[in-house]
Amino acid sequence: MNDTDNTIKTILNKIEDHGILEAIGDGISIQDRNYRIIYQNQIHKDFVGEHIGGYCYKAYEKRESVCDACPVARVFQDGKTHTEQRSAPTEQGLSYFEITASPLKDMKGQIIAGIESVRDITNNKKAEEALIESEAKFRNVVEASPMGMHMYQMESDDRLVFSGSNRAADQILGVDNSQFIGKTIEEAFPPLAASEVPERYRCAATQGESWFTEQITYEHEQIAGAYLVHAFQTEPGKMVAMFLDITEKKKAEKEQKRLTAELLIKNKELEQVLYVTSHDLRSPLVNVEGYGRELEYSLKDLMISIDHADVPTSIKDKINPIIKEEIPESLHYIRTSVSKMDMLLRGILSLSRLGRYELTIDEIDMNAMMSDIVDSHRFKLNELNIKTDVSNVPNGKGDSSQINQVFSNLLDNAVKYTDAERPGAIHISGYTDKNQSVYCIEDNGIGISPEHQEKIFEIFHQLEPDRIKGEGMGLTIAHRILERHNGKIWVKSELGKGSRFFVSLPS
Ligand code: ADP
Secondary structure, eight states: OOHHHHHHHHHHHHHHHHTHHHHSSSEEEEEETTOBEEEEOHHHHHHHOOOTTSBHHHHHHOOSSOOTTOHHHHHHHHSSOEEEEEEEEETTEEEEEEEEEEEEEOTTSOEEEEEEEEEEOHHHHHHHHHHHHHHHHHHHHHHHOSSEEEEEEEOTTSOEEEEEEOHHHHHHHTSOGGGGTTSBHHHHOHHHHTSSHHHHHHHHHHHOOOEEOSOEEEOSGGGOEEEEEEEEEEETTEEEEEEEEOHHHHHHHHHHHHHHHHHHHHHHHHHHHHHHHHHHHHHHHHHHHHHHHHHHHHHHHHHHHHHHSOOOHHHHHHHHIIIIIIHHHHHHHHHHHHHHHHHHHHHHHHHHHHHHSOOOOEEEOHHHHHHHHHHHTHHHHHHTTOEEEEOOOOOEEEOHHHHHHHHHHHHHHHHHTOOTTSOOEEEEEEEEETTEEEEEEEEOSSOOOGGGTTGGGSTTOOSOTTTSOOOSOHHHHHHHHHHHTTOEEEEEEETTTEEEEEEEEEO
């Protein structure tokens, strides 16, 4: 045994005595200058199996001579530490190792062996790959995003510096944003310097405080328009500002507001015209009716006078059909037309009054209202032997006198449009749907054919005006009242079976 062998032996004894190389989390092996393996700790044995006494190139690589890339060989050549990464198939799939070889020297500084540490870096490698993959995905998301993105990072001198952007940012701002890289936010976007934006971005980058704006408007031509901005931290010291140009949307909203206001004015004007015309048309109508009646009285006088007058029979025969048939018939048509026109004018008048009526919105005890309405129809219901059934209904918000009018109309109709084929039955029920109370008046009456179901809400629309007395106004008025309450009215009906009228009100 020579000096070198002795030194190695001493070192190995020390290593084994203290177990120091067992405590390290890496695999450790020592090879002498002939590449003979003279020591392996347990982890190393677990990695490659136990090969003490064997030659490393034979044991690990199944070769007859030392490998070209062997880090231990390089250590023997230049006396320096060498590191390399290798992959090897294992039971868990491909594993990655980092191999570091260092010289082991004797007292005189001579290299007497190579010490090799092997570290399993599979998890690190996988995490690295996952990071690369997620960064690639992030880049794809950033590029595909319809929202513009500006990235910033805080520099050590406390400057917030532009570090990148996406394609959408270029499209939205109409410039190549890469020109701003390396500039501070104030240098890149002077119009922002005086605003709260730099401070918000700083807070996002340094303290992770997200900032979300509903709308932020700039007048400056570089960034003119209305934007929605969401700024948030991506990692400490870094942040992203996502923004969307909502100028067009805002313009459209403004235009819509203007149109709605205009529509409101036009509606008011229309209601005014309707009111004035229907109101003013009634006075000549009263004259027509009054003078019509006068004519009837005069005609009666005329008839009596002619009957008693000494008029030749041939003339009486000529006059009688005129004064007893033709004139009374014409007067009858005048009378019915007047009363029809009067009814129409009253309808228009009441509709035009609705728009001017000041609503008083309260929570309405709908159970009480429904039973009052049923009670007020009791006489008719009993007379026609109609069964009524009122379930518990939720309360709703509205003007109680107008809502009463709606449900009274609906009950009137349910009573009016019964089917002679079967005993009438009316069911009133209700339920809550999100923030709406919905009520249903159901009858088993004549029903409404599908093609008429929309039309019945139009003014003066009656399906059988001659058979059943009505004005064709009830549903139009109900529709208008509910419109003003942010409510709705709709119908589901089957001809010959019955109808269900639904009303919704804010709950
Ligand atoms: P009116 O009942 O005075 O004619 P409405 O506006 O209340 O006017 O109703 C319009 C039309 O809708 C009625 O003429 C009728 O043809 C139809 N209608 C309304 N309610 C019912 C119902 N419950 N069953 C069948 N038809 C109905």
